[in-house]
Amino acid sequence: MDILIGWYIEPLPTDRILEYTAQALHKFRPFWLEQLDITTLTLLSHFIEDADNYAQVTRIDCDRTIIDSLSRSTKMNCKTTKISLFPLPIKLLLSIGERPVRSQSRQSPLSLSLSVPSPLFFERCPMISLRRRTFFPSNVLIVGFRRFSIQLR
Amino acid sequence: MLNENEPRFSDWILERLNDVRKNDAQRQLLIGAFRHSIQNEQQMLCLGEHIGHISHVLKKTLESVVHAPLMITLTDTIIDLSRIYPHVFQEIFVVGDRNKNEDFSSPDEFID
Numbered sequence: 454m455d456i457l458i459g460w461y462i463e464p465l466p467t468d469r470i471l472e473y474t475a476q477a478l479h480k481f482r483p484f485w486l487e488q489l490d491i492t493t494l495t496l497l498s499h500f501i502e503d504a505d506n507y508a509q510v511t512r513i514d515c516d517r518t519i520i521d522s523l524s525r526s527t528k529m530n531c532k533t534t535k536i537s538l539f540p541l542p543i544k545l546l547l548s549i550g551e552r553p554v555r556s557q558s559r560q561s562p563l564s565l566s567l568s569v570p571s572p573l574f575f576e577r578c579p580m581i582s583l584r585r586r587t588f589f590p591s592n593v594l595i596v597g598f599r600r601f602s603i604q605l606r
Numbered sequence: 607m608l609n610e611n612e613p614r615f616s617d618w619i620l621e622r623l624n625d626v627r628k629n630d631a632q633r634q635l636l637i638g639a640f641r642h643s644i645q646n647e648q649q650m651l652c653l654g655e656h657i658g659h660i661s662h663v664l665k666k667t668l669e670s671v672v673h674a675p676l677m678i679t680l681t682d683t684i685i686d687l688s689r690i691y692p693h694v695f696q697e698i699f700v701v702g703d704r705n706k707n708e709d710f711s712s713p714d715e716f717i718d
Contacts, residue, residue: 454699456668456669456671456677457681460674460677467674469674470674473674473678473681477681477682477685480685481685481688481699483692484688484692484695484696484699487696488699
């Protein structure tokens with residue numbers, strides 16, 4: 454999965470690669486669901502944070518004070534990731550949230566803390582298409598967060 | 607069926623893959639042929655005892671891909687096999703480095 458995601462966010466992906474890898478990520482849905490708590494939501498959190506950081510650095514590239522305040526790893530990520538990073542968490546959320554998933558014993562909601570994407574995130578990713586349907590990222594994230602009862606911070 | 611009896615077609619393919627490991631075009635042809643040979647695997651389950659080794663080779667091949675067409679053919683093959691042998695591919699699915707050193711509280715339950 455790391456390799457597939459790597460192809461998705463490579464610096465200069467072609468439309469064909471983007472479309473194919475997005476579909477492939479979707480086809481692995483059973484595995485995303487199987488590791489929902491251990492892998493999927495954690496990865497989702499990282500993607501949102503990476504995309505947010507990237508949006509901030511590319512938007513405020515003149516403000517050295519803010520850039521200097523970011524960690525070195527964040528700055529390195531921002532330099533190496535590309536615009537395709539933005540739709541990735543949305544597509545992942547669409548994949549795992551397509552149908553309701555029920556817990557084995559429903560006693561308490563899923564408790565996972567995720568950063569709220571900044572407005573810059575949505576500016577960079579105004580809408581995405583997947584399997585011939587178009588989505589607004591803000592709607593998908595809101596529905597996804599509600600469905601999974603994710604706590605926002 | 608190509609993989610039903612000895613010698614298996616898959617064995618020959620995996621050996622040839624090693625011979626042409628620096629040529630993505632030839633590896634794509636071989637992986638495509640292997641994918642063709644498993645069309646009836648869901649019914650036959652000829653590769654059940656060897657799927658661990660096969661998945662390992664496919665994973666190693668995927669790690670060394672340079673050209674996108676080979677990546678696509680390989681991923682399609684892995685998706686096909688993962689539907690037949692999901693328990694085996696659960697092990698190679700795991701996303702590695704991003705999970706290390708994370709301190710999220712473990713979710714207890716999940717509701718709609």
